[in-house]
Amino acid sequence: MNTHSYLKGFKDYLKLERSLSKHSINAYLNDVDKLLQFYLAVDKELILNKVQLKDLREFITWLNEIGMQSNTQARVISGIKAFFTYLMQEEMIEEDPTALLEAPKLTRKLPDTLSIHEINKLIDAIDASKPEGMRNKAIIEMLYGCGLRVTELVELRISNIYAETEFIKVIGKGNKERLVPIGSVALKFLEIYVSQIRVHLDIKKGHEDFIFLNRSGSRLSRISVFNLIKSLALTTGIHKNISPHTLRHSFATHLIEGGADLRAVQEMLGHASITTTEIYTHLDRDYLRSVITQFHPRS
Structure with a gap:
């Protein structure tokens, strides 16, 4: 059984049946490629219907030996499990060797958050006199x-803005749609950019509905947003490892610290599971202490 001959089928399965994005599909294919690399490294032939649990445990040992972090290992194992699940569904193998395969225990590393003061510093550091400043x-x-992901931001379209009801339609992971409220401040800046700046761009064909454009009139890239955040952090002297996701994380953290319901935050973030949202419930010790003082009968 030739592994390579089934990768195209797996790719089609991820795209058509699971409706995953191109980025996610490539990640899954890269995970399977890691397994191929392992078999090459140990000078074995990968025969899919002969793979056993002990082989996959040796694979995990190899991932450790090449210095792969536990979080990355867990993702690779998830991809391998998805591949063998696909092979089972297509009746290409009779037993799933990943059924009892355990991923390494993960430590939840909380990303940096920004305070409201730091977020205001980022915004104030932007030169609004430049054409791209308001953008x-x-x-x-x-x-x-x-609380948008960077991909959701660059994919955002004018037709998905419902200014009258103060909601936006977001296309998230797996092409899942969700409605997210947009606050008055964000809506104000968005409307100024669209009505006063964007209208003067020579927009390229096929990019007319994308909100955020570069100088040449094309949809803004993800890397441009990353570079913007890094540049602003440098300008404002914020010595944290921040990215677009830091702002999403700050959005969720500030909502929960302010008393927002976890389910509501889950809905706005587009998380399929509440357990994913729970990472945003880390609260500083002073806040926790104040909760005990205020609400516990023996405080």
Whole structure:
């Protein structure tokens, strides 16, 4: 059984049946490629219907030996499990060797958050006199004000903005749609950018509906947003390892610290599971102490 001959089928399965994005599909294919690399490294032939649990445990040992972090290992194992699940569904193998395969125990590393003061510093550092200045202000407001992923931001379309009801339609992971409230401040900056800046761009064909554009009139890239955040952090002297996701994380953290319901935050973030949202419930010790003092009968 030739592994390579089934990768195209697996790719089609991920795209058509699971409706995954191109980025996610490539990640799964890379995970399977790691297994191929392992078999090459140990000078074995990968025969899919002959793979056993002990082989996969040796694979995990190899991942450790090459210095792969536990979080990355867990993702690779998830991809391998998905591949063998696909092979089972297509009746290409009779037993799933990953059924009892355990991923390494993960430590939840909480990403940095920004305080409201730091977020204001980022926005204030943007030079609004430049054509892209108002666009950049709108970008920061949308990332923080709506808790968007960077891909969701660059894919955002004018037709998905419902200003009258103050909601936006977001296309998240797996092409799943969700409605997210947009605050008045974010909406104000967005409308200024669209009505006063964007209208003067020579927009390229096929990019007319994308909100955030670069100088040449094309949809803004993810890397441009990453570079913007890094540049603003440098300008403002914020010595944290921040990215667009930091603003999403700050959005969720500030909501929960303010008393927002976890289920509501889950809905706005587009998390399929509440356990994913729970990472945002880390609260500083002073806040926890104040909760005990205020509400516990023996405080």
